[in-house]
Amino acid sequence: MARSAKSGNPRNLVPNGTFERGRIGQLPDTWELKSPYEFLKPSFKLARRDGRRALLAAGAGNANCAGWIQTPLEVRGGKTYRMRVSFEMTPDVNPHRHLLFALYGEGFNNGVFRYRRAGKGKAVGEGRFLVPGKGRIAATARIYFHLSAEGKVWVRGIALEECDPIPPRWVRVACTKGAGDLRKWAKVLDAAGRAKADLALLPETFKSEHKPEPTNGPSARLMASKARQYGMVVSGTFQHKDPKAGLVFNSAMLYDRKGRRIGRYDKNHPYSPEWLHEGVSPGNEVEVFQTDFGKVGIIICYDSWFTDVTELLALKGAEIVLFPNAGYCRGLMPARAADNCVRFAVSSLGAEIGIWDTSGAEVAAPDADPTRCAGPEKTFRNVKTKMVEDVKILFADLDFSKCPSPHNWGGPMLSAPGGRRNRREQNQLLYREIEREVERWWED
Numbered sequence: 332m333a334r335s336a337k338s339g340n341p342r343n344l345v346p347n348g349t350f351e352r353g354r355i356g357q358l359p360d361t362w363e364l365k366s367p368y369e370f371l372k373p374s375f376k377l378a379r380r381d382g383r384r385a386l387l388a389a390g391a392g393n394a395n396c397a398g399w400i401q402t403p404l405e406v407r408g409g410k411t412y413r414m415r416v417s418f419e420m421t422p423d424v425n426p427h428r429h430l431l432f433a434l435y436g437e438g439f440n441n442g443v444f445r446y447r448r449a450g451k452g453k454a455v456g457e458g459r460f461l462v463p464g465k466g467r468i469a470a471t472a473r474i475y476f477h478l479s480a481e482g483k484v485w486v487r488g489i490a491l492e493e494c495d496p497i498p499p500r501w502v503r504v505a506c507t508k509g510a511g512d513l514r515k516w517a518k519v520l521d522a523a524g525r526a527k528a529d530l531a532l533l534p535e536t537f538k539s540e541h542k543p544e545p546t547n548g549p550s551a552r553l554m555a556s557k558a559r560q561y562g563m564v565v566s567g568t569f570q571h572k573d574p575k576a577g578l579v580f581n582s583a584m585l586y587d588r589k590g591r592r593i594g595r596y597d598k599n600h601p602y603s604p605e606w607l608h609e610g611v612s613p614g615n616e617v618e619v620f621q622t623d624f625g626k627v628g629i630i631i632c633y634d635s636w637f638t639d640v641t642e643l644l645a646l647k648g649a650e651i652v653l654f655p656n657a658g659y660c661r662g663l664m665p666a667r668a669a670d671n672c673v674r675f676a677v678s679s680l681g682a683e684i685g686i687w688d689t690s691g692a693e694v695a696a697p698d699a700d701p702t703r704c705a706g707p708e709k710t711f712r713n714v715k716t717k718m719v720e721d722v723k724i725l726f727a728d729l730d731f732s733k734c735p736s737p738h739n740w741g742g743p744m745l746s747a748p749g750g751r752r753n754r755r756e757q758n759q760l761l762y763r764e765i766e767r768e769v770e771r772w773w774e775d
C-alpha cells in the first residue's frame with residue numbers, strides 16, 4: 332500500500348481530493364464540470380462551511396439537473412482500492428438518490444454505494460473494489476449531483492487509496508428435494524453435516540404434516556440438534572401455533588451452529604387455500620438474520636409470486652434468501668435474484684431444487700441465459716448432488732464476497748441496479764400508488 336512518508340497514512344490518489352486548491356466560488360483546481368446538456372447543469376463551486384473549505388454541489392433550482400465534476404488520476408490493474416467520502420447536506424438531500432461518487436476507467440467503473448451517519452446532516456461513505464486488468468490505467472474520479480432542485484451538499488473530501496485485497500467468503504450451501512418423516516430428515520441432515528455444509532435448508536413443512544407444532548416440538552428439536560451436532564446453520568418450516576397471538580402460522584425457523592434459534596419468519600403470503608381452508612394466518616414481519624457467514628433472509632412458497640418480501644429483504648441487507656416450498660416456478664428465480672442482487676437457495680417437497688447467484692445464474696446451468704452478462708468472475712464452485720434414500724441434496728460453495736449484476740458493463744455504475752438503494756433514476760417512488768391500487772376493490 333502506498334503511504335505518505337510523513338504521516339504513514341495511505342496515499343490519496345485523487346488530486347486535490349480535499350479541495351484545498353482553487354478560488355472560492357469557482358471549481359477546485361484539477362476538476363472540470365460535465366453535463367449532457369447545458370440546461371441540466373448543476374452547480375459545483377468551492378465554498379466555506381463552518382470556517383473550512385468544501386465543495387458545494389446544488390441543483391440551482393432545476394429538479395431534473397444532472398452533471399458531475401471529474402479529475403484525472405492513475406490506478407493499477409489487479410489492485411484493490413478503497414474510495415472514501417465525507418460530506419454534509421441539507422435535509423432534503425438523500426445521498427442514495429441525489430449523489431454518486433465514482434471511479435471510471437477504460438472497461439471498468441465502481442464507487443461508493445453505502446453510507447452511514449456521522450452527525451446531524453453529516454455522512455461518510457466507503458466502497459472497496461478490485462480494478463481489473465494489468466499495468467497503469469488512466470481513470471477519473473467523479474462526483475455526480477442530480478434530481479434535486481433546492482438540495483445542497485458540501486463535500487469535505489474524496490479519497491482513493493490502494494488497500495488489501497477483498498478476501499473470498501466461501502459458504503457451502505445444501506438444498507433438499509423430497510418428503511418424509513423425521514427419521515429420513517435426520518439422515519439427510521447427517522449427510523449435509525458430514526459434507527461440511529455451512530447451511531442446510533429443508534423444504535416447506537418438510538415433515539409433510541399440516542399439524543401445528545410448538546417452537547420446541549419435534550421438527551424444531553431435530554433441526555436444532557443437527558445444527559449443534561455438525562456446527563452448521565439449519566432452516567426449515569412447519570405449521571406453528573403461536574401461543575401469544577393465538578394464531579397458526581407457516582413458520583420457518585433458523586438455527587445457528589450451536590443449535591440456538593436465531594430467526595423465525597412467518598409466511599407473509601399464505602397460499603389462499605392454506606389460509607381459507609387450513610387457517611394459516613399471514614405473518615406481519617420481514618426480518619434479516621445475522622449468521623457468522625452473512626445475512627440471511629427467508630421467503631416461503633407462495634411468497635415467491637410477489638415481489639415485496641424479497642425486495643425488502645435485499646434492501647435490509649440480505650446476502651442470501653432461503654426459499655423452502657412445496658412447489659414453485661423456477662422461471663421466477665433468475666428475476667428475483669437479479670432484480671435484487673441476492674442469492675437464492677431453494678428446497679422443495681416436489682419440484683426440482685436450485686441455487687442462484689446474484690446475477691441470476693443457476694449453479695447447475697450457469698450459461699443457460701445468453702443475455703446474462705455478469706463478467707468473468709466465478710461466484711460458485713463444487714456443485715454436486717447426493718441421494719439419501721429418495722431425497723436429493725444439492726451442494727454448492729458460494730462466494731459471498733462477489734455480487735455481480737446480470738448486466739455488468741464494467742462495474743456497478745453501468746450495471747442493472749440489482750437491489751441498490753441508489754441508481755433508481757426516477758422522480759418519485761411508485762410504492763404508494765401501488766398500495767392505493769392494491770387496496771382499490773372497485774373497477775372504474
